[in-house]
Amino acid sequence: MIDDLPSLSFLAVPVVALAIAMEWWAVKTGRARGRYDPRHALTSVCMGIGNIAINSSTALLSLWVLKSVSQHHVWDMPDTWLFFPVVMLVYDFFYYWKHRLGHMTRGLWAEHVTHHSSPDYNLTTALRQPWTGPLTSLVFSGIPMVLIGFSPGWIVAASAFHLTYQFWIHTEAIGRLPSWYEFVFNTPSHHRVHHATNPRYLDRNFGGTLIIWDRLFGTFEAELDEERPRYGIIKPLESTNPIKVAFHEAAALVKDCAGDGLSPRTWARRLVNAPGWSKHGDHMRSTEIRAAWQASQRRAGPRR
Structure with missing residues (x-):
């Protein structure tokens, strides 16, 4: 049974540490594009540790909630x-x-902004997770899925795989991948757009593992070679204090x-x-910022 399997996220810890060390070395030696400010990197690691600590301490409670709610499921899904x-x-x-919704409502943005607050975009940014993330994931993903009829154990496995997959896309060291992969899956290129504050890129590419949802619901934006993403948030956070x-x-x-x-x-x-x-x-809002930028582009006329 899936409940007996070790967490994919836990198994990924040594791989994550090695990958960060390799990316840092590649960036510092000029072998890869990117930026590593040790202050922001350390803050991201601290945020990740806090997220893991909270997730671990509430795991049994979350699983109990899922199993309790699953008694009211609508369908029986294959196990x-x-x-x-x-x-x-x-x-x-x-x-x-x-x-x-985490980008479209300020109440949820108050949580999600944590992940976007770093002006750097590297593998440590993936660790900069909100400490209340386990709760909102339970409410918006876990509970709806068990009500449909999915097993709590499989939902936990999907969550772990999902989080592990998203780690490697937080990098500037990887360019574009084959077109078929870029069309279906979330990639470093797509996720760089998501983390950018450029008006063209604001609030785009919300997919986790797949990018097909953005293509279907009109929120996809491709990364352009001539417009490199600028990372962070509209109102930059100067502090690197994890509490702030x-x-x-x-x-x-x-x-x-x-x-x-x-x-x-x-x-x-x-x-x-x-x-x-x-x-x-x-x-x-991002809609006004994008509209103002589009108006300025029209006034400027076509590029020569």
Whole structure:
């Protein structure tokens, strides 16, 4: 049974450490493109350790919740390795929408911004995970899937595989892969776009393992050779303190709500609207940023 298998994420730890060391060496010796600021890299590692610690300490509780909810499932899904690709497909679909909501609603962005806060893009960035991630993954992926009828054990396996796959795409050292692979799967090129703050690239490529969801739902953007991604967030976070990295946006959200006075309606609008929303109407969401950039491109005319 899948419940008896060791976590793929745990087995990947020595591979992850070796891969980071190799990428760092390749970047420092000029053999690969990339940037390694030791401060940001260390912060990312600390965030990863915190995420693993919380995930490990709540694993039994999460599994208990999944097994309890699974008693109310709608269908009986096959409990076999041959069905695992279907589990992965469905898990990735739910991940796409959870990830997209994490960019489209400030309440969820307050968590997800942690992962985007580094101005560097390398393998350590993959470790910069929010500490509340296990909870939101349970709510947005785990519970819906067990209600459908998927086994909790297979969902845990899909989650581990999914997270492990996404590690290697956080790099500038790998260029584009064969076109057939780029069309179906998430790749370093696609994910560089996702982490970029360039107006062209903002809020694009939300897929986890697969990029087909972005192609289907109109959120795909290809990386252009002439426009190298600029990484980080629109309002750069100067601190490398893990506590601030983890909670700075949540603190900013609370501060904004406090400034609204006793106005639950405005609080709710802040939570469900995209980052950059303003109660005064002078929004600076990704849609406004992209629209302003597109207008400037039209005024500039075609490139010669």
